[in-house]
Each structure stands twice: as C-alpha cells, then as structure tokens.
Amino acid sequence: MSHPANSYALVADIGGTNTRVALADGRRIIETTIRRYANADFPGLESVLRRYIADEGGVDPVAACVAVAGPVRDGRATMTNLDWTIDKTTLARATKAETVAILNDLQAQGHALGHLDEAKIRTILPAPAASPQAARLVIGVGTGFNAAPVFDLPGGRIVTPSESGHANLPIRNEMELRLCQFVSTAHGFPAVEDVLSGRGLERAYAFLGTEAGDPREAAAQDIMAACADGTDARAVDAARLFTRILGTVCGNLSLIQLPFGGVYLAGGVARAFAPHLTRFGFAEAFRDKGRFAGFMSNFAVHVIEDDYAALTGSAAHLVALDAPQSRAASHES
Template sequence: MSALCLLADIGGTNTRVALSRSGKVLHGSVRHFPNAEYASLEPVLRRYIAETGSEPPVAVCLAMAGPVRDGVGTMTNLDWTLNTDTLAKATGARTVTLLNDLQAQGHALGHIPADALYPVIAGPPPRLDATQLVIGIGTGFNAAPVYSTANGRFVPPAETGHVTLPQRSDREVTLARFLERAHGFASVEDALSGRGLVALHEFACTEAGAPERPVLRGKEIMTAVAAGDPVAREAAAYFCRLVGAVAGDLALTMLPVGGIFLIGGMSRAMAPYFVEMGFIESLRDKGRFSGFMEQFSVTVVSDDDAALTGMALHLQSLLDLQ
C-alpha cells in the first residue's frame, strides 16, 4: 500500500486536517479545528492523529495563510509560527513541506469537481499549458499564478493582499483615507476580506450620513444585502467593484488565459452579486486594453477543501521524486 500522508490547511480562522494516499484525499478523513482553541499547530496535529488512530504519516504537507521562507512560516492573521523541523518531530514524518495556502489552491486546479465551479465569466476549456490565476478572498486576501512547466506544475508564493488598494475615483481615494485610519496604509486586504467587508459597510454608513449605525459582522451584512438594505448593498457593490479592479490588474500582470479562479468564503458569499454589482465592468475597465480583458474567464470555486486536494497532489509529486 502507498505511503500515508497528513495534510493541514491552516486558515486565519480554522484548520482543516486530512489524510491522503497516492495523491488523493481519503474519503471521510477531513476534520475541522477552530484555531482560537489552540496555541499552535502541533497540538492540532497530535489530536488529529490520536483521535483518528492513524499510523504515523510518512509525509506531511501544510498550507498556511502567510509568507513561507526556508521552511518557516508566520501566519498573517493568527499568532502562529510554523517550522518544518518542529512539525516533523510532532508528527513523526520524515518529509514535511510548507506551502502558502494559495499555492495549495493552485495545485488543485483541474482536479475540482465540475459542480463546485460557478462561472462568472464563461470561457473555453483552458489549454493544459495555459497560465491560470487563483485569488483567495476569506479571512484575508491573496493571489498566485499557476504555471505548467516541463517539470510539472509550478505555483510561486505571493502576498498580494498587502499591496496598495486601487484608487481611481475621488470616492475610492476617500475610502482609502478611511481605511488608513486603522493601519496608516490602505491595502487590498483591508477592503477585500471578511473584516474588509465590515470596514466597507462602516464606510458606506458614513457616506450615507449614518455613521452611528451599529457595526455589523460579515454574515449580518450579507443577510442585509439579501434583504435589500441599501447601505449593505452599497458596501457589497464596493466589494464587487474592487475585486474586479484588483483581478483585472492581476490578469494584466499574469496573463491567465487559462482562467481566473476565485476561492474562499467571501468569494462564495459574493458570487450571486458579482455580475449585477459591477465586477465584470470593473475588471475590464482598462482603457485601450478593455477589449483585451474579454479573453479572461472567471470562475468561483465552492469546494472549501480544494486546498487539501492540491496538497495531496503536490506531496505525491515530491514523493515520486524521492
């Protein structure tokens, strides 16, 4: 039997852990753990192994929301630092690899069930050698290109969420100044994330002359959007247009003729509103290159565990080389 592998997708809020063999996630092995209940990742993995009664894994692949360098990664929205040496001791695995979470998502493209793909801008089936782009919007924001090479799939790391938020109109400049009050710098993630939607709603309240309205959580805002609340819908429209603008900038940078894929909880929540709230127009609003932008398809991925699929495939490719 092929080697047993352990997978962990560490987000800002929850960690998903699973087992895999031969590049496939084992059915029924996925478990979710709330990060707030743990001081670090090691006890999460030990608990998972103990509760499942699984044999010690030969290899471990971890995907985290934060930058990774030389086997060490620091979470962006969580006070955890991951070290491959420490995690090898905690799990007993001889091979431990650490990825940025968007890298894991990139490795999953092409292996996601069709019923988990929601087209926003339809397009032809991508060529196998075409560059793709995965954009994650959830607790945080990030994006990464996906390249097919002679040596297999290559997904470089990135920290796209911390670049400057686009500011073209007077209102967008005003929004940036509003967001700067918290950190002194208006990044993409400050607007396009779970907490970003909360900030956009506060801004919409201020613009509507009602700054005293109670601060709503993300789910409450989306409920208000569905109910037709004008201020909540304005906040959602800000969100959709800004996602389009950022995705358009990234498309011109990466040229993902194989498609743009939006993943994460906020992408799924906004999927029903992208078309009506200006996402497509904003993505294509690039002056004399507006026509050029029409070639990029956009798809929302609803499979919340797609990163686990990507990690299983990536880990198996590493084991095949050993």
C-alpha cells in the same frame, strides 16, 4: 479507528480562525477523516496535529503538507492573522512523517487546479479555450486577500507565492480615495486586504455609513444575508462597492500575470459573493482597462466552491514531490 502505518498523507489547511486536517490517499482526500479545530483552543500547530493524530487512532502518516495563511520562506511560515510560526522541523516532529512540506494557502489552491470536481467550479466570466499549458491565477478572498500564479511546465507545476493583499488599494475616483483614507486608519496604510476580505466588507459598510452621516456597524455574514433578502439597502451598496473594487484588483492582477488559463477565486468570502458578482458589476470593473478592455475578454473568471480545495492541493503537491523519486527509481530498475 485504525489506519495502516505509512500509507496515507496528512494534509492541513491553517486559516486565521480554524485548522482543517485530513488524510489523503494520493490526491484523494478521505472525507471521513476531515476534522476542524478552532485555533484559539491551541498554542500552536504542533498541538493541533498531535490532537488530530490521536483523534484518528494514532495514525502514522508517510508524508505531511500544511497550507498556511501567511508567507513561507525557506521552509518556515509566519501566519498573517495568527501568532503561530511553523517550520519543517516542527511539522516532522508532530507527524513523524518521512516527507514534509509547507505551502502558502494560495499555493495549495493552485496545486489543486485540475484535481477538483468540475461541479464545484462556478464560471463567472467565460473566455476562449486556452492551451493546457496556459498560465492560471488563483485569488483568495477570505479572512485575508492574496493571489498566486500557476505555471504548468515540462518539469512539473510551479505555484509562486506572493503577498498581493498588502499592496496599495487602487483608486479610480474621489469616493475610493476617501475609502482609502478611511481604511488606512486600521494599519496606517490602505492595503487591498483592508477592503477585499471579510473584515474589509465590514469596513466598506461602516464607510458608507460615515459618508451618509449615519454610522453603524454590521458583521460580514449579516451584510451578505441582507444582500440576499434585500432588507438593508446599505448592505447592497457595500457589496456593490466591494464587488467593483474586487473586479478592478482582479483585472490588474490579470494584466500582470496574463492567466489565459483562467482566474480562480477561492476562499469563504469569494464563495459567498459568487451569486452576486454579476449583478453587482464585477465584469464591468474587471474589464474597465481603457484600450485593453477588449483584451480582458481573454481571461475567464471562476469561483472555486470546494471548501477543501487547499487540502486537495496539499495532497497533489506531495504526489508531485514523490513523482521525481518514483521516476528515478523506475529508471534505475
């Protein structure tokens, strides 16, 4: 296959296990160009991108943006669950693109808001309509956990990074204290991500087994399958525990950020839980804030069911980067 040079942007979503790469025409992802690569097969991102460029017939992108599951500082990203370090120099060398950018993966999800198919947005909790400029909040639940507020300002969109998944896990009762003590053996510290992630669901299941004096393990996908078909009562209890803690944490983050424009849950685990959140008590836990319980009804909660939203967000970010230059050129002419 052949693509015209300097016509498309290259965008990538780098998770802990896989990297997805695609070409974008403006904000539109060209679906036929989406490819997935197992990170374990490559020593680093540069080799992944070189393989992709070769697989796409030696495409020469005009710009490149990657979304990374880890903190980004001064144009340099460190993966949280993968031994890769990524910087703009490496990205430019691998893609030969004139413009390059690196985002945290939740920042990419934030930049995608407003550019996704509404059919792929599932509403869990409705709320009163808000102004288009109202703050929004994206919360990622997948291999890890994180959150990023989204602000639409006169000068453009700002999506600020954070590492919310590494804050302390909240405790409301003695059982949750015991859960904190149980998961703290993983890293010596009971972080939100130790429960609210795919591996966290597995830890919740193991914790309930220890509590019952019948310890056993189960993979996250098997736990979710058992929730759907009702074959394992402990799986249902683990999912309910997970959901209530998710509701508590999302409620806490909402009080911190005041996202009157809505809360958007993203990530593979969020999508898997979407059909179960209502029956497992997400709303009750989300709004369980004492005298602020009524105030919590101001925040809608949605689930992003578009698996390629981070790619769309990366493309939208590149368009926004180019917009000031285009406006300046138009003004000068």
